[in-house]
Amino acid sequence: xxxxxxxxxxxxxxxxxxxxxxxxxxxxxxxxxxxxxxxxxxxxxxxxxxxxxxxxxxxxxxxxxxxxxxxxxxxxxxxxxxxxxxxxxxxxxxxxxxxxxxxxxxxxxxxxxxxxxxxxxxxxxxxxxxxxxxxxxxxxxxxxxxxxxxxxxxxxxxxxxxxxxxxxxxxxxxxxxxxxxxxxxxxxxxxxxxxxxxxxxxxxxxxxxxxxxxxxxxxxxxxxxxxxxxxxxxxxxxxxxxxxxxxxxxxxxxxxxxxxxxxxxxxxxxxxxxxxxxxxxxxxxxxxxxxxxxxxxxxxxxxxxxxxxxxxxxxxxxxxxxxxxxxxxxxxxxxxxxxxxxxxxxxxxxxxxxxxxxxxxxxxxxxxxxxxxxxxxxxxxxxxxxxxxxxxxxxxxxxxxxxxxxxxxxxxxxxxxxxxxxxxxxxxxxxxx
Numbered sequence: 278x279x280x281x282x283x284x285x286x287x288x289x290x291x292x293x294x295x296x297x298x299x300x301x302x303x304x305x306x307x308x309x310x311x312x313x314x315x316x317x318x319x320x321x322x323x324x325x326x327x328x329x330x331x332x333x334x335x336x337x338x339x340x341x342x343x344x345x346x347x348x349x350x351x352x353x354x355x356x357x358x359x360x361x362x363x364x365x366x367x368x369x370x371x372x373x374x375x376x377x378x379x380x381x382x383x384x385x386x387x388x389x390x391x392x393x394x395x396x397x398x399x400x401x402x403x404x405x406x407x408x409x410x411x412x413x414x415x416x417x418x419x420x421x422x423x424x425x426x427x428x429x430x431x432x433x434x435x436x437x438x439x440x441x442x443x444x445x446x447x448x449x450x451x452x453x454x455x456x457x458x459x460x461x462x463x464x465x466x467x468x469x470x471x472x473x474x475x476x477x478x479x480x481x482x483x484x485x486x487x488x489x490x491x492x493x494x495x496x497x498x499x500x501x502x503x504x505x506x507x508x509x510x511x512x513x514x515x516x517x518x519x520x521x522x523x524x525x526x527x528x529x530x531x532x533x534x535x536x537x538x539x540x541x542x543x544x545x546x547x548x549x550x551x552x553x554x555x556x557x558x559x560x561x562x563x564x565x566x567x568x569x570x571x572x573x574x575x576x577x578x579x580x581x582x583x584x585x586x587x588x589x590x591x592x593x594x595x596x597x598x599x600x601x602x603x604x605x606x607x608x609x610x611x612x613x614x615x616x617x618x619x620x621x622x623x624x625x626x627x628x629x630x631x632x633x634x635x636x637x638x639x640x641x642x643x644x645x646x647x648x649x650x651x652x653x654x655x656x657x658x659x660x661x662x663x664x665x666x667x668x669x670x671x672x673x674x675x676x677x678x679x680x681x682x683x684x685x686x687x688x689x690x691x692x693x694x695x696x697x698x699x700x701x702x703x704x705x706x707x708x709x710x
Contacts (some may be wrong), residue, residue, distance in 0.1 A: 283309040284591070286408055286418035288396050288431050290315060293562030294424030295380035296333075298389035300587035303386075309418070312425075313395035313411060314407075316378035318359040320449065320536035321576075322489050322498055323376060324474075325369040326691030329344070329577040332584075336369065337381065342379040343492040344369040349473040350689055353455055354669040355480035360676045362686045367599035369494070370474075370489045376576075379666075396430060406557065420593075420628050421558045422586070424579075427541050429564035430564050436552050439566065441503050445484065445542040445573055449498030451491075453532040475522070476689070479514060479666040482506070483658045484573075486518045500540060500573050508537075513523070531707040553639065554632035561586055568649040569691075571658075577691055582639055589635035593627035652693040662702070671702065680705030 286300060287294045290312035301308045330336055347368040353359050368644075371379075385391055398409040399421060408416040423431030427439065469594070475488040484501035499515040506514075520527055527533070543551070543566045553565040561567070562579035569575070662670035674683040684701045687693035693701070 280407075280415045280417050283307050283390070283416060283418050285309075285422065285462050286311065286406060286416060287422045287424055288312075289423065289425035289429075289562075290381050290384075290391065291319065291377055291424060291426065291562065291579065292380050292576060293564075293583045294422065295377070295384040295389075296580050297422060297424065297583035297587055298560060299380065299384035299387045300584065301590065302384060302388035304587075304591065306590070309390045309392060309416065310381075310384060311392050311394060311396050311408075311410060313393065315391070315393050316374050316381050318451075318536075319373040319377065320447065320538035321373045322449070322487060322496055323371045323491060324371050324489060324574065324576065325371060325376070326577050327364065327366045327368045327575060329580055329689045330369055331366070333580050335378075336379065339379070342371070342375050344371045344375070345472055345490050345492055347474050347490070350686070351475050352672050352675075352685070353433070353475070354672040355478050355482075355666050356669045358669060358672050358676065360466065360672050360682070360685075362675070362682050362689070364686045364690055366690070368690050370491050372491055372494065399431070399434070401557070404557075407643050419557070420590075423558070423560040423564040424473065424562050424583070425564055427539050427563045429560065431558070432560055434536045435555060435558060435560075439541055439543075440547070442544045443541060443547050444503040445500050445540045446503045446511065447498055447500040447540055447573065448507070448508070448515055448537045448538070449496060449517065449535070451534045451536065452495045452497065452528045454493050454495070455529075455532055477518065478658070478672075480666070481659070483654070484643040486514065488518075488522055488542060489703060495522075503539065504543065540573045540575065541566040541568045542573060542654070543568075543647070543651055545648065545651040545654075548644070548651060550645075554636055557628055559586055559632055559635060565639075567639070567647070570647065570654050571695070572689075574691065578643060585638045585642060586631075586635050589631040589638065590628075592634055593631040646694055646696060653695055653698070662699075674702075674705070678705055 279403060281470060284307040287298050287308060287310050290310045294310055298308050298310045325336065346369055348364050348367045350362045394410045394412040396408055396410055400407050406418045406421045408418060423429050428556055477486040482501060483505055488501045489496040497515060497519050501509050541563055551566060553560045561582040563575050565582060567578035567582050636656060657667055660667045661677060671685060675685050684693060684705055688698060
């Protein structure tokens with residue numbers, strides 16, 4: 278069987294990979310997406326922050342991909358204080374199967390080829406990537422992109438897996454609505470059309486619990502730094518949270534499905550040497566580690582990093598001929614600064630220029646803010662503000678001041694910079710005093 282050819286191979290067809298494919302295909306690039314599952318119900322809350330909707334407006338253009346638009350958020354502090362917030366611009370909550378399907382369908386419509394198969398091996402061969410797949414095919418590509426999540430196969434082979442300190446563990450339940458059943462939400466007095474998100478910060482806990490309404494489903498979850506609590510402890514916290522939500526009892530087992538996942542929440546030291554590109558390759562989304570270390574939110578960064586890479590690759594004209602190789606294997610692990618400087622100074626190929634540009638742009642666009650978030654992570658969950666637990670102080674102050682409410686709402690919806698978070702809270706809090 279003859280090898281199949283493409284210019285750009287993207288491994289992973291979630292929001293990051295599919296959005297990149299749609300951008301590239303729309304610009305006439307030859308691109309193939311590889312994913313063994315396609316659109317599936319990935320373990321995830323499914324929250325799409327306000328700024329993602331603002332920047333990627335096509336997400337809300339079609340009613341064929343239902344979501345829940347949310348304006349109301351209730352926060353519970355470690356000392357059980359609560360505050361309810363209303364945001365000016367809604368954010369969206371999707372089933373991940375629906376969201377993934379939306380972006381994948383768009384990529385295919387733009388002209389990207391989709392191979393519903395996994396990648397089993399890839400090697401550098403004469404300046405091209407030789408890619409082996411589950412279905413026995415062999416592909417050759419000039420450039421390869423890892424968009425295959427936190428457990429990325431490409432990342433493992435190119436730069437190594439994330440360390441334990443760089444991950445959070447999340448567990449969750451999806452609970453199907455049953456509006457006419459004997460134990461339904463409606464029969465217990467709750468509104469089945471509820472558009473309220475609930476977030477609870479447990480005490481002595483680097484993470485939080487959430488309840489996200491989706492069309493026909495309530496999504497519950499808990500996330501904490503990997504190794505801080507045992508799996509049994511996390512499941513116990515989550516089960517109590519769900520029971521409390523439903524008035525003291527768990528929903529019927531046939532309505533409940535359980536999920537678990539690891540989320541990149543990079544340690545502060547990791548950001549200093551984070552490598553997202555190399556000779557003929559790049560990583561985007563979770564595979565690159567692009568998630569908010571405090572909230573675990575990664576969907577915005579999936580879209581944004583894909584967008585930035587698409588822009589950078591526009592500087593590399595489409596080419597079909599074989600490229601000259603600078604080496605026989607993946608680039609060795611190096612610091613971000615050294616990698617970028619080396620690629621700019623010692624290489625003049627079109628993809629080298631594109632990867633250098635991508636590095637510059639993701640760092641400027643969101644990298645520094647995520648690095649700052651990582652540095653502030655311990656203080657956010659375990660630090661103090663005005664002599665009180667930080668999250669408790671934030672919620673307590675927000676109950677009495679709209680300025681603090683506005684800062685909190687911006688932080689939750691992704692519009693608040695962590696660089697200025699403490700300053701903005703302090704300014705708002707001092708106005709109270």
